[in-house]
Amino acid sequence: MASRRTEKPLPACYAMVHRGLEEIAADEIEQDLGGEVKKSGRGIVAFRVPELDRRLLRLRTVEDVFLLAWGSDELPYTSDALERIEQWTRKVPWPELLRWHHAIRAKPSGKPTYWLVTQMTGEHGYRRVDARKALARGLAGVFPASWRMAEENAAVEVWLTIHGKQAVCGLRLSDRTMRHRRYKQEHLPPSLRPSVAAAMVRLAGTGPGMVVLDSMLGAGTILAEQAELAQQRGLTDLHLWGGDRERAAVQAAAVNLRRFRPEILARWDSRQLPLPGSCVDRVVCNPPYGRQLSPDEDLAELYSAAVREWNRVLKPAGRAVLLVGDPQPLLEAIRPVGWSAQRQFRLRMLGLPAFLSVWRKRDG
Numbered sequence: 001m002a003s004r005r006t007e008k009p010l011p012a013c014y015a016m017v018h019r020g021l022e023e024i025a026a027d028e029i030e031q032d033l034g035g036e037v038k039k040s041g042r043g044i045v046a047f048r049v050p051e052l053d054r055r056l057l058r059l060r061t062v063e064d065v066f067l068l069a070w071g072s073d074e075l076p077y078t079s080d081a082l083e084r085i086e087q088w089t090r091k092v093p094w095p096e097l098l099r100w101h102h103a104i105r106a107k108p109s110g111k112p113t114y115w116l117v118t119q120m121t122g123e124h125g126y127r128r129v130d131a132r133k134a135l136a137r138g139l140a141g142v143f144p145a146s147w148r149m150a151e152e153n154a155a156v157e158v159w160l161t162i163h164g165k166q167a168v169c170g171l172r173l174s175d176r177t178m179r180h181r182r183y184k185q186e187h188l189p190p191s192l193r194p195s196v197a198a199a200m201v202r203l204a205g206t207g208p209g210m211v212v213l214d215s216m217l218g219a220g221t222i223l224a225e226q227a228e229l230a231q232q233r234g235l236t237d238l239h240l241w242g243g244d245r246e247r248a249a250v251q252a253a254a255v256n257l258r259r260f261r262p263e264i265l266a267r268w269d270s271r272q273l274p275l276p277g278s279c280v281d282r283v284v285c286n287p288p289y290g291r292q293l294s295p296d297e298d299l300a301e302l303y304s305a306a307v308r309e310w311n312r313v314l315k316p317a318g319r320a321v322l323l324v325g326d327p328q329p330l331l332e333a334i335r336p337v338g339w340s341a342q343r344q345f346r347l348r349m350l351g352l353p354a355f356l357s358v359w360r361k362r363d364g
């Protein structure tokens, strides 16, 4: 494990997250890594940690983690930006960043490879390919001639991400295993990204001995994230209950959750759960929305019947964490049961809006 080796300040880091989840990722960085968040917004959280080591790669609510090379809120929209990108890149102490990169990730074996990734959103007076060339000019001489460019599985990736006037550049520490969990063997089309499910279970605030229900569990991502978070926190007595009306979903969840031994894994209708009243501490669920519904199904009817059932099975003061596309039908379904709103987040997932909300049932 790499640790503080000199009195020099450690390089700063940043993480990429789904838009709208920055606050939850910042909380994980502060609580679980003792980090200090410097800035967050537009899907990026910049932070410093007291120790730079592989614990960075265990963050669950983020998609990728980087060592920060440079960042700016003042990148011109015009082609003047290209000169700045080149200059800022040239000033970076790359050998030091690469040493940290190799200390945290395994040092590349065989002939080393690298790749440059450029992402750009917004209107600019230059093209993405020009930004990439400017980045490459700024990096001239950094990688020895023996290093090869390789798009697939490069040992080192330098990323430049530009949103309007904001730009951030860094060395990617994570790889695809950060986003794709080992438990996820079976996939279903509407399955959640694990980092989003991880954010949901953090919001659920689960404690010892609690029963957590996902009554429309799909491939089981939420319960799997719940189980892994509980393991991280040493909670051994959590009860995972899940079900879905589709046989294929229950089968997929059974594979993905095998290691976590859910207590209930059933084929059921969430509008009529075969459960007694007041038996569940947390409902964490991502009901279908938009095109995930069959044409003859009515979203408002489904949500109000499901919310009535969740209200029945939740214990007094129990909590529900729900992720939907359009907030309106959910808010209308919740009004009659009188839950109090705790927190709300507007997300963007794969370019589409989504609404994540946390609710508390009345005390008695």
Ligand SMILES: C[S@@+](CC[C@H](N)C(=O)[O-])C[C@H]1O[C@@H](n2cnc3c(N)ncnc32)[C@H](O)[C@@H]1O
Residues within 6 Å of the ligand: 188, 190, 191, 192, 193, 215, 216, 217, 218, 219, 220, 221, 222, 243, 244, 245, 246, 249, 268, 269, 270, 271, 285, 286, 287, 288, 289, 292
């Ligand atoms: C958006 S998906 C859930 C995805 C899940 N969170 C995951 O990560 O895989 C919604 C699920 O709700 C299920 N569903 C829809 N209506 C239902 C109902 N009335 N009762 C139980 N499950 C239902 C669907 O079969 C689907 O698997």
